[in-house]
Amino acid sequence: MFSFLKDKSFFREILTIALPISFQQLINASLNMIDVLMIGQLGETSIAAVGLANQVFFVFVIMLFGLTSGMAIFTAQFWGKDDIASIRKVLGMSLSVSVLLGLMFSLAATLFPRAVLGFYTEDPAVIAIGADYLSTVGFSYIPVAIATSYIAVLRSVREIKLTVIVTIAAVAFKTILGYFLIFGVGTIAPMGVKGAAISTALGWALELILLLVLVYLQKTPLAANPLAFFQFDLAFFFRVIKTASPALANEMFWSLGITTYNAIYARISTDAIAAVNVNGTIDELAFVVFLGLGNASAVMVGNRIGAGKKDEAYETVRRVTLVSVVAAWLVGAAVIAARGAVVRLYELSPAGAQNVRMLMLVMAFSLWIRVFNFSTFIGALRAGGDTRFALFMEIASIWLIGVPAAYLGAFVFHLPVYFVYLMVMLEEVAKAFVSGWRVYSRKWIHDVTVGQA
Numbered sequence: 001m002f003s004f005l006k007d008k009s010f011f012r013e014i015l016t017i018a019l020p021i022s023f024q025q026l027i028n029a030s031l032n033m034i035d036v037l038m039i040g041q042l043g044e045t046s047i048a049a050v051g052l053a054n055q056v057f058f059v060f061v062i063m064l065f066g067l068t069s070g071m072a073i074f075t076a077q078f079w080g081k082d083d084i085a086s087i088r089k090v091l092g093m094s095l096s097v098s099v100l101l102g103l104m105f106s107l108a109a110t111l112f113p114r115a116v117l118g119f120y121t122e123d124p125a126v127i128a129i130g131a132d133y134l135s136t137v138g139f140s141y142i143p144v145a146i147a148t149s150y151i152a153v154l155r156s157v158r159e160i161k162l163t164v165i166v167t168i169a170a171v172a173f174k175t176i177l178g179y180f181l182i183f184g185v186g187t188i189a190p191m192g193v194k195g196a197a198i199s200t201a202l203g204w205a206l207e208l209i210l211l212l213v214l215v216y217l218q219k220t221p222l223a224a225n226p227l228a229f230f231q232f233d234l235a236f237f238f239r240v241i242k243t244a245s246p247a248l249a250n251e252m253f254w255s256l257g258i259t260t261y262n263a264i265y266a267r268i269s270t271d272a273i274a275a276v277n278v279n280g281t282i283d284e285l286a287f288v289v290f291l292g293l294g295n296a297s298a299v300m301v302g303n304r305i306g307a308g309k310k311d312e313a314y315e316t317v318r319r320v321t322l323v324s325v326v327a328a329w330l331v332g333a334a335v336i337a338a339r340g341a342v343v344r345l346y347e348l349s350p351a352g353a354q355n356v357r358m359l360m361l362v363m364a365f366s367l368w369i370r371v372f373n374f375s376t377f378i379g380a381l382r383a384g385g386d387t388r389f390a391l392f393m394e395i396a397s398i399w400l401i402g403v404p405a406a407y408l409g410a411f412v413f414h415l416p417v418y419f420v421y422l423m424v425m426l427e428e429v430a431k432a433f434v435s436g437w438r439v440y441s442r443k444w445i446h447d448v449t450v451g452q453a
Contacts, residue, residue: 010319014296017160022292024164027171029288033281034175038182039196040346044274046193047346048266049129051277052120053113055262056134059255060105060141061148066251067101068094068152069298069378070244073385076156076299077447080306084221087157091222092229093237094149102145109138120259121266121273129193136197140204147208150215150222156299159220166211174203246387250394257398261424264406265417271348272417275355278346282338283363286331290371293324297379305384310445313384317439321375328368335364358418366425369432376435386444393434402427 039050071094078086108116113131121127151163180188181195191198216223266273297320304313339360343353381390402424409420438444 010316013300014293014320017155017158017296017299018292020160020164020292021155021295022288024167025288025291026285027168029281029285033285035178035196036277036281037345038179039193040278040348042182042192043347044271044349044352045123045125046129047274047277048121048123048270049126050133050193050196051273051280052117052126052262052266053130053134053137055120055259056105056109056116057137057141059252059259060101061144062251062255062258063101063248064098064145064148065152066248067097067244068149069382070247070387071240072152072156072298073243073247073302073383073387074240075153076302076383077306079157080303085228087153087221088224088229089232089236090240091149091153092232093240094153095146095229097241098145098149099142102142106138106141109134109141113138120263121270123266123270126266126270133193133197136194137200140201143208144204147204147211150211153222154215154220155295156302157221158299159218162214162218162220163211166207166214169210170203170207173206174199177202243385243387246391247382250387250391253391253395254398257403260403261406264410264420268410268417268420269351271352272355274348275352275359275417276421278342278348278356279359279363282335282342282360286335286363286367287371287374289327289331290324290374293320293327294374294378296320297375298383301379301383305445305447308447310442313445314439314442317376317380320379321372321439324371324375325368328371332364332367335360335367355417358416359421362418362422362425366422366428369425369428373428373431373435376439380439381435381444384444385446386438389438389444393431393438397427397431397434401430 036047036050039046071090074090075087078084078090113134114127116134117127117130147166151167154160154163178196178199179185181191181199182193183195184190262273262276265276297316300316301313304310304316339357342360343356346352346356348356377390377394381387405423405426406420409415409423410417415423
């Protein structure tokens with residue numbers, strides 16, 4: 001089962017892709033944790049407000065990820081065929097749809113922030129602080145949409161280092177500026193949550209500017225006249241959308257499910273959702289290795305399918321999944337050991353501190369199941385163009401199992417937030433059986449580029 005551990009060329013290839021992505025995610029997660037830590041010094045109400053306001057950004061970014069990764073199925077396979085012209089056309093399609101999506105979310109965030117936050121909580125203090133944050137951050141959504149489209153295509157053609165440099169620079173800038181604006185330095189008066197919002201919006205704007213500059217300075221495959229991106233015919237566009245739209249719908253329904261979980265947690269209590277937000281930063285940190293491995297698997301699988309090497313594509317998924325699950329057990333043990341240290345970093349009530357400890361315990365024990373699902377879902381089903389099956393599986397697991405379980409736990413059985421969180425993990429268990437079977441069947445392997453140009 002583990003004989004592939006001697007295959008040095010395989011590990012050299014996967015690490016070349018995975019390490020930069022994981023390093024990027026590590027920096028992002030670390031700095032995001034620092035952001036929450038800074039907000040955490042303002043109290044549980046501020047943690048809850050910013051966390052809930054960021055749920056809008058979360059849904060937006062996850063939908064962008066679904067759209068751009070769905071289209072990256074094509075760019076990865078076109079890269080395997082050395083078809084640069086088609087890659088640029090797919091980028092143009094991605095930009096067109098992503099900017100439209102960004103405009104919709106930006107209008108909702110900037111014009112109706114209180115109505116949006118009313119979905120999550122009835123706490124007037126949380127809504128007031130959160131609305132101030134959301135109405136400012138909402139202006140950055142269109143730059144984020146453009147940058148995300150470029151980053152997805154750059155990863156699929158193995159221009160990984162460029163995306164890492166840009167994202168790390170933007171997040172570092174956002175964090176440093178956030179410190180100055182939140183707490184005040186010298187002649188800069190403390191702005192609290194408003195300062196965090198301004199620094200976040202400026203950080204994402206900087207990311208786009210740096211990205212476009214480096215794309216052309218480094219003469220990447222995307223360094224072309226922008227008009228070339230939009231010289232695609234409608235038949236090609238609809239063929240791409242037909243494959244990518246299930247991935248978009250998949251992430252939309254998944255993100256809406258996750259944000260519904262957070263609305264349920266928030267209605268348990270303010271200290272409950274504050275604890276969930278703290279646990280979320282640790283979860284993001286724990287997942288960095290697996291994001292790199294999963295995305296590396298997706299690129300490698302897409303390239304192999306495009307080159308007609310379907311058996312190698314299957315073997316790549318098998319290897320990455322095994323390595324990821326073993327690593328998840330080790331990371332889970334580290335999370336359990338770190339619980340006390342994490343709690344001491346934040347200004348939490350006794351109830352909030354206990355919630356964080358228990359949430360981290362549940363997260364640590366369930367991490368390997370979630371990693372298995374991520375490896376098979378992103379690295380196999382989506383990379384292989386099996387987006388419709390992935391869509392139905394995701395909708396069924398989250399809306400027929402996860403959301404009902406969270407509702408029952410919170411409002412019928414009146415359980416603490418960590419037991420509700422544990423009940424939500426039932427959907428991950430169900431999904432693991434279905435995705436494992438699908439990968440083993442090999443029915444997910446599709447060359448989506450056949451007959452397209």
